[in-house]
Amino acid sequence: GAVVSQHPSRVICKSGTSVKIECRSLDFQATTMFWYRQFPKKSLMLMATSNEGSKATYEQGVEKDKFLINHASLTLSTLTVTSAHPEDSSFYICSAGGEGFTEAFFGQGTRLTVV
C-alpha cells in the first residue's frame, strides 16, 4: 500500500505557543488529505479535508483560525495548532489519497500535549 509519514510522532508544547504537524505522502501524489483528532477511547473525528492548491474545507465546529491547514504541494500537508491550550491536547492523524484511489492511507499519528 501507499505510505504516508507524519512528523513529529509526539510533541509537548507550552500553552500559548503554536505547533506544526507535517503529513507527507512518500510514494504517491496526494491530491486529497484529511486531518483528524482522536481523544482516548473515542473514534477519529474529521477536522478538515484539503485538496492540493485549494483552501481546506473544515468540518462544522472546527475553528479554521486555530487549526491552520496548508496543502501547498502534492506530497505535503501541514496542520498548525495556533495558540495551543491544554484542551487541544489530543492525538492528531492525517490520511491521504491520490487520483483514482478508492481508499485513503494513514500516517502514524502525532500525540500533542499542551502544558
Add this chain to the structure above:
Amino acid sequence: LAKTTQPISMDSYEGQEVNITCSHNNIATNDYITWYQQFPSQGPRFIIQGYKTKVTNEVASLFIPADRKSSTLSLPRVSLSDTAVYYCLVGDFNDMRFGAGTRLTVKP
C-alpha cells in the same frame, strides 16, 4: 458517506474465527466498503475493501450480500495481536468520516 452501525465491542479467543458485521442501509450505488484496523496510539491501517460479493486477501475476507446493505469482515484464526478497533467505512476516500468502530478483544 453512508451511516454505518457496528457492534461496540466483541470478545474472542485465540484461534477462533471472528466475524464483525457492519450495517449500512443507505449505501449508494458508487460506494465502496472499506475496513480499517487501529491499534492504540497508531493511525488506522487498511485491511480490505470491496464492492459486492466476496473479497479475500492475506489477512481477512469481506462478505457483501446482494443488497449491499451490510457487510461482514471475517478474521480467520485470530491471535492476541488482532486486539484492536475495527472501523467500517462506506463511500470513497473523498468523504472519510469514521463511525464508532468495534473494539475486538482477543483472549488467550
